[in-house]
Amino acid sequence: MKDERPTVYPYIPNSVPEVKARMLKDVGAASAEDFYESVPEKLRIKGRMNLPDPLLSECTLKRHVEGILARNKTAGEHLSFLGAGCWQHHVPAVCDEVNQRSEFLTAYAGEPYDDHGRFQTLFEYTSMMGELLNMDVVNVPTYDGFQATATALRMAARITGRCEVLVARTLSEGKLSKIRDYLKPDLKIRLIDYDRLSGHVSRNALQTAISSETAAVYFENPSYLGSIEVAGDEIARTAHDHGAISVVGVNPMSLGVLTPPADYGADIVCGDIQPLGMHMQFGGGQAGFIATRDEEKYVMEFPSRLFGITSTRVAGEYGFGDVAYERTSFALREKGKEWVGTAAALWGITAGVYLALMGPQGMVEIGEGIMSRSRYAMLEMSKINGIQTPFFHSPHFGEFVASFDDTGKTVADINRGLLERGIFGGKDLSGEFPELGESALYSVTEVHTKEDIDRLATALKEVCA
Amino acid sequence: MKNQEPTQLETRYGEPKLRRYHQAKWDEPVIFELTCPGERGILVPEVQEGIRNTAGDVRAALPEKMRRKAPPALPELSQLRVLRHYLRLSQENLGVDLNIDVGQGTCTMKYSPKINDQFARSSKMADLHPLQDEDTVQGILEIMYRFELILKEISGMDQFSLQPAAGSAAIYTNVSIIRAYHHARGDTSRNEIITTIFSHPSNAACARTAGFKIITLHPDENGYPDLSSLKAVISDRTAGLLITNPEDTGIFNPRIEEFVRAIHEAGGLCSYDQANANGVLGITRARAAGFDLCHFNLHKTFSSPHGCGGPAVGATGVSSELARFLPVPVVEFNGLKYHLNYDRPDSIGKVGPFYGVAPVVLRSYAWVMALGARGLREVAEIAVLNNNYLLKKMLAIPGVSAPFAKGKRRIEQVRYSWEELTKETGIHSEEIGLRAADFGVHYWTSHHPYVVPEPCTLEPTESYSKEDLDEYVAILRHVAEEARHNPELVKTAPHNATIHTINHSPLDDPARWAMTWRAYLKKKRET
Numbered sequence: 003m004k005d006e007r008p009t010v011y012p013y014i015p016n017s018v019p020e021v022k023a024r025m026l027k028d029v030g031a032a033s034a035e036d037f038y039e040s041v042p043e044k045l046r047i048k049g050r051m052n053l054p055d056p057l058l059s060e061c062t063l064k065r066h067v068e069g070i071l072a073r074n075k076t077a078g079e080h081l082s083f084l085g086a087g088c089w090q091h092h093v094p095a096v097c098d099e100v101n102q103r104s105e106f107l108t109a110y111a112g113e114p115y116d117d118h119g120r121f122q123t124l125f126e127y128t129s130m131m132g133e134l135l136n137m138d139v140v141n142v143p144t145y146d147g148f149q150a151t152a153t154a155l156r157m158a159a160r161i162t163g164r165c166e167v168l169v170a171r172t173l174s175e176g177k178l179s180k181i182r183d184y185l186k187p188d189l190k191i192r193l194i195d196y197d198r199l200s201g202h203v204s205r206n207a208l209q210t211a212i213s214s215e216t217a218a219v220y221f222e223n224p225s226y227l228g229s230i231e232v233a234g235d236e237i238a239r240t241a242h243d244h245g246a247i248s249v250v251g252v253n254p255m256s257l258g259v260l261t262p263p264a265d266y267g268a269d270i271v272c273g274d275i276q277p278l279g280m281h282m283q284f285g286g287g288q289a290g291f292i293a294t295r296d297e298e299k300y301v302m303e304f305p306s307r308l309f310g311i312t313s314t315r316v317a318g319e320y321g322f323g324d325v326a327y328e329r330t331s332f333a334l335r336e337k338g339k340e341w342v343g344t345a346a347a348l349w350g351i352t353a354g355v356y357l358a359l360m361g362p363q364g365m366v367e368i369g370e371g372i373m374s375r376s377r378y379a380m381l382e383m384s385k386i387n388g389i390q391t392p393f394f395h396s397p398h399f400g401e402f403v404a405s406f407d408d409t410g411k412t413v414a415d416i417n418r419g420l421l422e423r424g425i426f427g428g429k430d431l432s433g434e435f436p437e438l439g440e441s442a443l444y445s446v447t448e449v450h451t452k453e454d455i456d457r458l459a460t461a462l463k464e465v466c467a
Numbered sequence: 468m469k470n471q472e473p474t475q476l477e478t479r480y481g482e483p484k485l486r487r488y489h490q491a492k493w494d495e496p497v498i499f500e501l502t503c504p505g506e507r508g509i510l511v512p513e514v515q516e517g518i519r520n521t522a523g524d525v526r527a528a529l530p531e532k533m534r535r536k537a538p539p540a541l542p543e544l545s546q547l548r549v550l551r552h553y554l555r556l557s558q559e560n561l562g563v564d565l566n567i568d569v570g571q572g573t574c575t576m577k578y579s580p581k582i583n584d585q586f587a588r589s590s591k592m593a594d595l596h597p598l599q600d601e602d603t604v605q606g607i608l609e610i611m612y613r614f615e616l617i618l619k620e621i622s623g624m625d626q627f628s629l630q631p632a633a634g635s636a637a638i639y640t641n642v643s644i645i646r647a648y649h650h651a652r653g654d655t656s657r658n659e660i661i662t663t664i665f666s667h668p669s670n671a672a673c674a675r676t677a678g679f680k681i682i683t684l685h686p687d688e689n690g691y692p693d694l695s696s697l698k699a700v701i702s703d704r705t706a707g708l709l710i711t712n713p714e715d716t717g718i719f720n721p722r723i724e725e726f727v728r729a730i731h732e733a734g735g736l737c738s739y740d741q742a743n744a745n746g747v748l749g750i751t752r753a754r755a756a757g758f759d760l761c762h763f764n765l766h767k768t769f770s771s772p773h774g775c776g777g778p779a780v781g782a783t784g785v786s787s788e789l790a791r792f793l794p795v796p797v798v799e800f801n802g803l804k805y806h807l808n809y810d811r812p813d814s815i816g817k818v819g820p821f822y823g824v825a826p827v828v829l830r831s832y833a834w835v836m837a838l839g840a841r842g843l844r845e846v847a848e849i850a851v852l853n854n855n856y857l858l859k860k861m862l863a864i865p866g867v868s869a870p871f872a873k874g875k876r877r878i879e880q881v882r883y884s885w886e887e888l889t890k891e892t893g894i895h896s897e898e899i900g901l902r903a904a905d906f907g908v909h910y911w912t913s914h915h916p917y918v919v920p921e922p923c924t925l926e927p928t929e930s931y932s933k934e935d936l937d938e939y940v941a942i943l944r945h946v947a948e949e950a951r952h953n954p955e956l957v958k959t960a961p962h963n964a965t966i967h968t969i970n971h972s973p974l975d976d977p978a979r980w981a982m983t984w985r986a987y988l989k990k991k992r993e994t
Contacts, residue, residue, distance in 0.1 A: 011842055013578050013834075014768075015932035016849050025933055029855045034848035037855055037876045038750060040719040045751045051620050054613075056839025060582050067586050069834050073606035076594035080603075084596040087820055094509050096546060100553040101774075102584065105562035110576050110773035111911060112561050116490070116904045117962040119560030120775045123553065125982075133539045139982045145632035145777070146820050156676075168981030179795075179816035183643055187678025232530045236892050241971045259526055274820075283587075284607050285821025286778060288632075296986050298977040308982045310498070310974045314967040320497065321969035325980045329671030333915050336681040341672035343635035344766065348774030358498055358549045359508030362538035368511045370526055375514070377522035397529050407546035421600055429598050452515045 009058065015079050059150030063073040077282065081124040081454055082426040083379075085401050085445025086226070087147065088176060089283055091255070092449055097279040101352045110344075114323045121322035124347060124466045125309045127354030131291055134254055134357065134365070135271050136262040139295035141306035143289040147274025148177050150290030151220070151251055152184035153340060154272040157292070157303040158218035159189050160339075168188040168211050170203045170221035173251070175434040177226075189217070198437075201229035201393035201403075203237055212244045218270075222251035223263060227435075227443065228376070228401030229393045230260065238267025254278055254291070254353075256399045259373065269305060270294050279356030280349050289346035289353070302329050305340035330336040361389045368448050372400045375455065376446040380404075383444070387467045392438060400445060409466040416442070419465030425458060483938040485945055488907035489963045491558035498552055499984045501624040502542040508549045540985075559965040561909055563773070567935045569857070570900070570910035572880040572924030573667070573715050573743055574764075579772040583833045587826035597821035601806060607825055608805035612798045614832040615782075622741070622761050623754025626782030628793045629824040634742040637762035637781025638709065640794060641738045643815045644760060644785060645707040647792040648736060649811065657706035657735070663692055663923035665714035665882075666740055668914050679706060685918070690718035690871030694725055705735040712739065712756075713746065715914065715924060716870075717854065717877035727757035736760065736789075742781070744768045745928055746851045746879030755846070759786050769831035780827040795820045846929045850879050853927035853936060857881070860940040861925065866891060866947050870885035870919050880926035882919050885947075889921045894950035894957050896921040901968075902949065902960035906942045 011017045014073035016025060031037065038046075057063040068466035077090050084090070101107065105119065114121050128140035144150050155167045169181065171193045178193075185191060195207045203221050212219065219241040223231045231237070240249035249270045250263035255277040263271045271293045280287030294300035301308070310325035324330075331338035360368065380402045384391045391402055406416055417427035435441065446455065514522075526534060544552070563576045586592060595604055601756065617629040632636035640689045642660065649657050660674035661682045671681045682700045684692035691714060708730045720726070727737045739753040739761035747766050753761035765771050766779035773779070785793060795814045796807035807822070809977035838846065858881050861867050866888025869881050885896045900910035927936055950957050959968065973979035981987035981994075 009841065009845075011838065011845060013580060013837070014842075014845055014929045015935075016847050016853060016929070017845055021933055022849070022852065025852055025856050028850070029859050031852075031855065031876075034852055037848075037851040037878065038719075039876060040721045040878075041747075041751050042721055042724070045724065045755045047752060047755075049750055051749050051840040051843065053617060053620055053840040053843070054836065056842055057836050058839075060580075060837075063833060063837050064582060064585075066836065067610075068589070068591075070609050071586065071589060071591035071606045071829075072511065073609065074591045074595055075599075075603040076590055077596045077599070078590055078594040082596055082599075084598050086598060088597055090596065092511075096508070096550050097552075098588070099636035100557065101552065102588065103554070103562075104564035105557040105560040106775055107584070108576060108772045109560055109561035109775045110563065110568075110574065111571055111776070112909050113900065113904065114969055115901060115961045115966060116561040116566075117775070118490075118965040119556035119558070122495070122497070122559070123556050124775070126984070128982055129497070129984035130541055132985050133541055136539075137983075138986040138989070145636055148817065148820050149632070149636075165923075176817045176820060180818060180820075180979050183645050183816050183818065185637060186643075186646075192664060192964065193763075194666045222751070230533055231528070232533055257535065257539060259529070259535055261535050262539075266532065271539050281593035282596050283593055284595040284604065284825035286824040286826045287779070289628045296982070301977070301980075301982075311984070311987050312973045313970045315970070316967045319494070319966055321966050323969050323971060323974050325974045325982055328975070331668050335668040335915075336671040336675035337751065338668075338672055340676045341639070341669050343637050343669050344633040344773065344779045345777040346763075346774075346779075348778060351775060354498075355549065355553055357541050358544060358552070359546065360511075360541065361506070361508060362541045363507065363543075364509060364511055366535075366538050371511055371514050373525040374518050374522040377525055378518040381521055397525075397533070411495040417600065421603070426599055426603075442494070443707075448512050451512075452517045455518075 021427035023114040056093040063435065077426060080424050080426050081457060083428050083444045083446065083458065084426050086443050088282050089445055090282060090445055091277050093279055093281050094356060096359055097352050098356045100355045101240055101348055106134060106348060106351055114321060121309055123354055125311055125322050127350045128309065130354055130357040134257045135293045136264045137293040139301055140291055140293045140302055142309055143291060143346040144306050145345050146288035146290045148180040150217045150292050151177060152181050153305060154249045154270045154292050155181065155185060155218050155220060156340060157270060158249055160248060160303050161299055162217040162245065164215055164217035166192060166215045167220060168192050168194050169192050170195045170196065172201060172225035172227050173191055173222055174226045200396045201227050202223060202231055202233065208237065208240055212240060214244060215230045216244055216246040218247045218249045222248040223254060224253055224399040227403050228398045229396040230399055234263060234266035256369055259369035260399065269377050275349060275353040280352060287349065289349035301326060303339055303341050307342055371448045375450050376400050376402060379444060379446045379455045382455060386459060386462050386466060396452055400447060401443055403431065403438060403440055403441050404444055405441045411466065413440050413442045416465050420461055423461045483934065483941050485941060486906055490965045492965050493555040493559065494550060495555045497984055498542045501544055501548060501552060504543055506543045506545040508544055542706055548631055566908050567931055567939045568909050568925045568926050569931055569939055572909060572926035573930050574767055575926040576773050577770055577928040578930040579770050580834060583830035586833055587830050591825055592829055604899050605805055608798055610829050610832050612800050612805055614828055615798065617835050618763065618782055618784055619747060622784045624761060625787040626790040626793060627782055627784045628690045628797065629780055629782050629828050630794045630818055631781040632819050633777055634762065634764040634781040634822060635673055635777040636818060637783045638669050639673040639677060639739065640783050640818045641760045641762060642674045644789055644792040645736045646677060647815050648789055649706055659704045659706055660707055660709060660832060661700055661705060662709045663714060664918055665716055666709060666711040667742065670709040670740055674709060686871060688871065690716045691720040694722055697726055697728055701729055701733045705730065705733050707736040707738060709738045709740060713878040716882045717880040718872050719878050724756045742767055746847050748847040750847050759789055765827050765831040770834040771827040771830040778824045778827060780824050849929040853931060854879050854881065857925055857936050858926050864944045864947050880924055882913060882924045884919045885921040886949055888950055892950040892954055894954055896923050899946050902946045902957045903942050904961045905963040908939060908942055929970035
């Protein structure tokens with residue numbers, strides 16, 4: 003019986019029959035069955051699981067997996083204008099070089115001694131984010147920007163002892179859904195509408211909604227819809243006047259050119275670092291950050307790990323370790339702040355590499371380049387018959403809304419036409435923001451050339467006609 | 468301090484020679500100290516004239532208060548200097564590939580095959596935007612769909628979500644589903660979750676975050692809670708049970724089915740924390756014991772690398788009765804095309820952006836495909852054989868014990884105690900670990916609280932050879948002997964690591980702690 007010939011698995015050293023036999027003998031077991039004596043017969047799987055036949059050789063496995071992956075058509079092979087929380091930026095080769103190092107890629111939970119490199123690189127990541135954000139405390143990454151926002155709001159509720167949060171409606175449906183699930187047990191969410199002409203937070207709506215119950219006022223800058231909120235200072239002041247905390251979500255890529263939220267009164271800043279050196283990976287490159295001032299009442303509410311710098315018993319030697327570990331669920335189980343665990347550390351290290359490569363000048367230039375290109379795309383698209391750009395007079399960063407209502411076509415129709423021309427059109431907003439009609443969110447980054455944008459405009463003219 | 472080399476205790480006949488290890492020490496400055504004004508690590512594409520002419524000066528067009536006044540004070544380094552800095556730091560990091568990493572019991576990382584990294588890094592994976600037209604992402608959707616089929620077969624569950632971004636995120640998702648289930652039945656009074664002290668702390672922490680009161684059961688002398696102690700805390704407030712099996716001790720609770728039944732009879736649901744399912748792949752299924760939910764850590768049981776702590780996936784599986792509550796979207800297949808279904812009105816919604824960490828799913832799929840059903844069974848059996856082999860060797864070290872279930876076999880890990888050695892020498896488990904680092908291996912104590920005194924948890928998985936295990940035990944045996952003969956050497960360890968004993972006190976002092984370089988400089992100036 004060919005099937006029963008013992009296989010020596012390259013990933014399993016002791017699958018060598020002689021080794022296995024010797025070890026069984028060493029422990030006085032007749033077979034591996036002996037080890038499962040505590041698993042009741044009734045719970046045992048009878049026979050073998052029904053799984054696909056294995057592809058034992060690496061060569062065969064490679065053909066199989068690459069064969070399936072070949073059915074994907076990438077944003078690199080096409081011209082893509084998709085963003086909406088995951089952006090196509092150039093990933094510097096050095097970022098990939100560093101994050102594929104075995105030492106970082108395969109490490110897990112080493113001590114500050116055997117994993118000194120992990121602690122230092124993550125400390126440097128938070129330090130560089132601190133410069134970008136103009137804040138003194140940044141966490142070791144949480145899962146993603148959704149989690150960062152949800153946790154930032156919970157932190158605000160704990161700090162204020164209040165149970166209602168005001169959330170500007172110009173955020174993604176997905177993030178709102180996450181926040182709702184996360185705050186559900188004890189916190190109320192009130193949505194604050196936006197001004198239809200500017201895309202900005204409606205100040206009237208904010209004034210009406212805010213009260214002595216308000217724990218936090220949350221808005222994003224740039225907003226999910228791409229426009230830059232220009233009254234961040236006034237929103238923060240309104241929050242503070244009512245004893246609430248100002249929480250701002252920010253795209254870190256914008257901070258070479260835009261004022262960091264801390265400078266207009268934000269108390270907690272959060273977001274996603276995917277743009278800083280992570281490939282899109284079908285959404286697998288997300289990682290969340292949370293930043294605050296260096297005040298104990300804020301620091302002690304972080305659930306995440308916080309890495310701090312210290313000295314060692316050797317003069318001049320830096321050591322790193324966990325700050326205020328006793329606040330975490332690792333130390334206190336359910337008495338800790340929310341929870342901590344594996345999240346997205348490798349992307350934190352990678353974002354650190356990215357910021358180190360870019361430097362101050364790089365972040366200014368890329369921010370300006372993205373704004374210029376997206377403005378150009380917005381202008382070119384607004385010239386096309388039937389296409390409107392609703393928040394045209396507001397400044398934007400990287401993304402903008404295009405409305406196709408006047409073309410009489412749906413975004414789905416438009417995007418199908420673009421796809422036929424090798425272009426991924428903007429994210430369809432008609433479900434998320436029905437009041438914007440048949441609208442799509444277009445993202446333009448530093449990877450796009452004038453020729454790319456002109457090609458989009460030409461294709462849109464054909465498709466909209 | 469004398470030592471560094473294991474000279475005073477020659478290795479025994481037939482035992483591995485201890486390594487004269489020393490970790491790399493570059494004395495690498497913090498990156499801000501390396502800055503050289505004007506240097507550039509990478510250039511960004513210039514804005515073409517045609518764009519600039521049309522778009523105008525976009526910065527000048529910003530309202531004054533939204534225009535950043537000074538560039539962020541990031542370090543300035545040329546490309547090679549950035550690379551070299553990070554490569555040096557990588558050498559000051561151990562990583563699983565370089566050590567016998569059996570010391571992180573409950574979460575020991577197994578070997579993560581390099582071919583799978585190639586798949587994850589290929590353009591066909593890396594350059595996919597999550598919102599592309601479904602027709603353009605049929606390959607990755609097929610991988611996700613196929614992998615869910617595999618997980619269903621392994622667990623007996625009816626439907627999976629790959630969206631939760633790690634094990635704890637999956638636990639939280641499961642608790643959210645438990646809440647949604649009760650609320651959908653109009654039952655909003657169930658506010659208690661039961662777990663055990665030897666289940667991962669996140670079971671308690673996530674359920675608390677979701678608003679539940681936590682009841683924690685402790686083990687009896689068998690190593691798991693007595694059924695009567697469970698029954699004593701069950702009531703009409705019981706929403707569910709979150710439990711690991713085997714628990715952190717590696718002891719399988721043979722009465723698990725009765726636990727599940729008792730919770731069910733009271734109207735609660737049961738969630739099986741299978742983050743680490745290494746010892747039971749192909750042996751037993753979550754559904755067989757009646758569990759309603761379970762989760763697997765793909766960055767553990769299914770070999771995806773841990774990346775210093777993520778990215779990761781906590782795959783969540785549920786029974787058909789709970790499938791309608793899973794996060795959106797779910798991957799479906801109509802025989803021709805793979806499709807993301809968002810139209811699920813009872814769903815708890817999104818637990819993270821998009822669909823989770825797809826490259827982790829891809830790696831895990833490839834890992835299973837390289838092994839098949841026989842291979843997965845071999846994974847479990849060898850992991851358990853390795854563990855029982857390690858157990859026998861460890862118990863032969865004077866001063867070590869394995870509390871609970873004396874003389875019984877363990878599944879995939881063991882929580883050991885050095886209590887006897889501590890009493891004899893004053894050396895604590897943590898110190899043993901720091902000295903073990905001098906021989907190039909990682910060692911972890913245990914989750915808090917230390918129910919087992921002076922604990923360490925070892926889990927060999929299937930990835931390590933007999934020789935590897937022998938070497939690891941030889942290191943601990945050597946350190947235990949040093950504890951008796953030269954305790955000062957152990958107390959002052961590590962000696963051969965990149966750095967020396969850390970001064971912990973500033974890390975807990977608000978006046979001195981510094982989580983960023985800027986905070987460090989400010990506080991240094993103040994003192």
